Amino acid sequence: MTSDRAFFTPATLRLIAAAIIVVNGFFPAVWILLTSFKPELELVQKPITYLPQDFTVQNYVQVFAQQPLGLYLLNSVVVATASTIVTLVVSAFAAYAIARLRLRHRDLILAAIIASSTFPLVTLLVPIFETMRTLGILNTYPALILPYVVLSLPVCTLVLVSFFQSIPRDLENAAMIDGATRFGALWRVVVPLAAPGVFTAGILAFVNSWDEFLLALSLNSAVRMRTLPVGIALYQGEFTFPWHIISAALVIAIVPIAVLIALFQERVVGGLTAGGMKG
């Protein structure tokens, strides 16, 4: 009994709890990292190995040589970056109007924007496909950028509305009394104070775009226009699913997003819960 107590000190329990969370969160990523360093033959031997027995980086060389992974990476970066920037501009405009300006049906407008996020994307797939085909932009970057802006618009607007509301209106009024125009006050007072909110919203938008699969699969299916999730999911081996190549590709695709959230984790958590709590 006493020895039990001595072992299960609060510190030990905390360590066990942390270990459970860390293993749950990291195990799949770590396992795919280990897999990526095993040669193809080691992946099809039994019993399976845990740590690489015959360590190699050949998979990383092959993945760029055999598959246009560099191109997929470029496509993902372009689409995610462009859609994030456009989302931020559009949602900051909307959020400022909702949070700050005299507006009829303020709540209704916000509710309409949020409601649009609950529509199943797949039901709108064909009409969006037809629209993009009519505009002649299937298999181009804008075909994904436009819907991705709409995808992130609700959560970004929600985050930014709450940020704008947290900035004292008096600061803005004071600037305007001092002779600043509304845009001057917006640019010099509101924007700097809202920067953390804009940044948080930006990360959420970037992750949304980076992760999206269904539209990327359906609208930009040409090999040269595939984003990372589609490109990797559609890898075909000559005989079997090429897990050694896939694992290296997955590592390369996960690292950017993992670094992003590792650097800005507090902001991401804040944004997620602000968006979530509001809803």
Next chain:
Amino acid sequence: MIARVRGVERFADPGERTLAALLLAPAAVLLALIVVYPIGKLVYNAFFDLRLSGGQHAPFVGFDNFASALQDGIFWNAVWVTVSITIISTIGALLVGLALALLANLPYRIQWPVRLALLLPWAMPLAFAGLIFAWFFNTDYGVVNDWLMRIGIAPRSWLLSPGTAYAAVCITLVWKSASFIALILLAGLQMIPRSLYEAAEVDGATRLQQFREVTLPLLVPSIVVALIFRTIAGLQTFDIPYTMTKGGPAHATQTLAMLIHDTTIDYGDIGYGSALAVLMFLLSMVVTALYLRRIQRD
């Protein structure tokens, strides 16, 4: 009096309404192009025998597409798979997420490993989670069967038989979504005032009683939010079964989203696929209505 106040306001900032309209315009245009118009077009398409490869003239067929859908066993199977996967994965993710949140709420000196461990599954694309778990559940070289053999259970062909493939998809969904739920519940836990626990302790409440009488009731709003988010996402399940099983074997993991995608994009049957989408739309509207009622209450 009112008129005068209004007049003064207008004088103070004549362009405010115009400015608001201008600022909202880009969002309105995008929503019109990507959401509103497509909804209208979707409903319109559903009444025609429209093929992706077909000519200009698609015959009007009235409610035929809907009638075929309601008589189609594959449609009802997809409805069942979608609804049951949503319910199972939501309950599973809520339980796992609650456990993770309670563990993450302990007073750690170093916060970032725990936080990052909760964020990584959320940030990882669903398609990647599907691919990685497909590798876990690989019959010959997967780590799941390796664990099973180590504890003396016969390995299974997880993704090759209907029941186990369904289970594998559910497990993957739970892993992928539990972290997001944990983050929302963790924020809820951190808003509960410490004084409530101190008061309960003074009253002689045990840890379990504190959990039941203080934590759970105060966590209900966060749980509701998490449930709504998860349900909306669950009904749209596509990426994970697509990358793990392609909907098989024998339609065991074919969700509505997959059926619609396959019918329209792969087979080009736009009219019928649109009818399926309208039916799915109605299903999701029920959840959306609950969500909006929730927002209005806040």
